[in-house]
Structure formats: structure tokens, C-alpha cells
Amino acid sequence: MSTVIYWFRSDLRLLDNLSFLLACGESSHIVPVFCHDPSDRALTHWGFERVGVHRRAFLAATLADLAGQLAARGSELIELAGRPQDVLPALARSIGATRIVSEAIAAPDEQDAVQALRTAGLNIDMVWQSSLLEPDALPFSTRRLPEMFTLFRTAVEKADVAPVAPEAYPALIPPLPALPSPLPHRWQDTPHPLPAADVRSSFPYQSVFCAGGTSAGLAHLHQYLDRKLAHTYKDTRNGLTGLDYSSKFSPWLATGALSARTINAAIEQFEDEFGANDSTYWLWFELLWRDYFRFLHLKYGRKLYRHHGLADAGMARPVHDAAQFARWTHGLTGEPIVDAGMHELAATGYLSNRLRQIVASYLIHDLGGDWRAGAAWFESQLVDYDVYSNQGNWLYLAGRGTDPRGGRRFNPQKQARDYDADGAYRALWKTA
Structure with missing residues (x-):
């Protein structure tokens, strides 16, 4: 086995991370990497930063949590400054790696970065893992995905398609190889204070219960279910303000700090213990909507843009x-x-x-x-x-x-x- 670079993208977790588990099982040394792309701070065509201050702050907390999880298991998160297609080939050359493993993202910018890395001569294995349901488990190919969500949902439920159980944390993370010093393009972050919390916020990410990362995400998930809020979700989901009117799972799903399968498994366990109702079904319904938008990208790709x-x-x-x-x-x-x-x-x-x-x-x-x-x-x-x-x-x-x-x-x-x-x-x- 050889040295593998694991490129974290929108899967900033170790729990139920299929592609990271694959990389761990097929390498003698693994380098966990996150790239801080300068285009995130550049102005868009519309005249504002692509990633604003709130997203940057939540991401920073998520990365800190991921780094802590890796450190507790004898590894390290290597954060690089630059476009992936620029900094990952430089890293690979410096450590003698030729292979990258990462999650697959079916969106144009993300796919362009992967193609650029392949053009640079790197072997990249992409693993699809962001949906609740596996594309291959659907009762149709993604090319034949129904044009309406209701038809998609009906077909999935009629075929009784269910997600597989989430994976556990990796039992062992292969050690880092010898890294050059200084490491090319090493990220040098200048600490910035969090934006001031607004007491009116419905998601105060500055607080410990809404912070970025798997640790806070799991704490929130268990607190939400322990308070039995899953039994009232459908009645309150159209609320406009407050902490409890909706599940608030989406920030951790978006960064990949929690997987949809982890959340769904916890809800199913809740249903087994306390009973299912329209509200617990509606949480499944929302996760299916999330999947549908993913499968639309597999079907249509750039046409959606x-x-x-x-x-x-x-x-x-x-x-x-x-x-x-x-x-x-x-x-x-x-x-x-x-x-x-x-x-x-x-x-x-x-x-x-x-x-x-x-x-x-x-x-x-x-x-x-x-x-x-x-x-x-x-x-x-x-x-x-x-x-x-x-x-x-x-x-x-x-x-x-x-x-x-x-x-x-x-x-x-x-x-x-x-x-x-x-x-x-x-x-x-x-x-x-």
C-alpha cells in the first residue's frame, strides 16, 4: 500500500464517512487535507464575496472540531491555502503520493477542480456519499429520475428503498508520512473573533449547542430527540423565529459534519422507542427532498446552471x-x-x-x-x-x-x- 491524500470537501467528519474509510483501508500513510480556496473570498460576478463572514466562521469551527477528532486518533488535519488544483499536486510531489481519495460532488465548479487534478496526472477516486439513499438502490437509474418530486417519493416508498446503516468512526487511521518543512502552501490563519451573536437569532452558531462540527451536531441531534421535538416537527416547521420550530439539522448536513444516514438512523431509533407519527415521517420527507436535488444533479449536471x-x-x-x-x-x-x-x-x-x-x-x-x-x-x-x-x-x-x-x-x-x-x-x- 502507498501514501494517499484524503481531500476533505463537504464531508467534514470522521463518523460515517465512507470515502475516508476507503482511504484508510487502502493506504499505509494517509494525509488528511482541506484546501482554503481563495476564490471563496473573491468577489462574485454580482459584486460580493462568494463566502461571507457567517459561513466562514461556521466553517472555521467545523474544521477545528475535525482537527481535534483527527488529533485524538493520532493524525492531523493539513490545511492548505490555494486552489485544490494548484496546491494538491504540489503536496503530492513533496510526499511522493500519486493518489487522492475524496467524496464526489456533482456540481460544475467542484467537478472542474477534479478534472484539473486529473489533468495534472493525479489518480483520484471519488466516492458518492452525500445522499441518504444510494443511487444504485433506487427503483430507476438517475438518468430516468422522475421529473416531479412526488413521483420520485412515491416510487421510492413503494419500492421500500431504505438507507443502509451508517458506518462507525474509523478503527485506525494510518499515520502521516514524513512531511517536508516548510510544507508548501501551508494555511496560516489569522484568528478573527466570531461575528457578534444576535440575541434574536434562530440559529446562534456562536453558542456551544449550535457550533460547527460533529461534536456539536451530535449534541444537538440527541437534544432535539430527547426533548421529543421530532413528534411536533410538522406542526411547527413553518415557524419564523426561535430555536425549536424546525430541526436545525441543515447546517451540519451542509458542511458534512453529520451525514443524512446518521440523522435518519437516530430518528428511526426514536420512532422505535417513542412511536412514529406524521412529524417523524415529515423529517424523512425533508431528507428525501434533499436527496432529490442531489439526484437531479446526477441527471442534469451543468444544465441546472x-x-x-x-x-x-x-x-x-x-x-x-x-x-x-x-x-x-x-x-x-x-x-x-x-x-x-x-x-x-x-x-x-x-x-x-x-x-x-x-x-x-x-x-x-x-x-x-x-x-x-x-x-x-x-x-x-x-x-x-x-x-x-x-x-x-x-x-x-x-x-x-x-x-x-x-x-x-x-x-x-x-x-x-x-x-x-x-x-x-x-x-x-x-x-x-
């Missing part, structure tokens, strides 16, 4: 009005429920699912804005940003995905009456 998405190519290109978009991002549209949501997002890096739909719909359908700019803003701001779900949801609302209804507009006044009848949320977030 065209301005017209999966719609007719003759569909008008969205118009981007920079000044109007800035008013939306800063919560200055004049629509109270929308402005309140945008204030919360900017201040905390989090927003309820209901409000995400309201503010996204407003940009697309009321302001006539470019859905791609909105998707990029969510990518920058959300601590639970997930490339698959973000793209899928914005396409759905814009009428450029698989939904046959041609887009979804949420009337902001009606939404406010239905979900903020007493105006408490709007009063809470009237100012940023």
Missing part, C-alpha cells in the same frame, strides 16, 4: 438591476416581511425555510430580478448553504426546474397574514 435552467432555451434571460438587488439584500424594499427576513439573514447567516421562499419569490416575481444573483447571495450568506438544495430551490421558484407549474410566487402580504399575523417577526427584525 444555465440562465433558463431546464426550461425552454428561448426563455428570457433574467435582468439584473444592481441598485434594486442591493435594496433587496439590505432589506430596503419597503415590503416589511421581506425586509425583516433579509435583515435576519445578513445579521445571523440563517433564515427559516418559509422566509427563504418568501424573500426569494419576491426577488424573482415582484422585483423581476435575476434568480442567479439571489442564489449567489444565499450561497454567500447561509451557514447551511448546500450547492444542490440551493440551486434546486431557486430553479423551482423561478420556474426553470422540473416543476410543471412554471414558477411559484408567494404573495408577501398573504404570507405575513398566515405566518406572522401578530406582526411579531416583523417587529423583531424591523432593523438589521
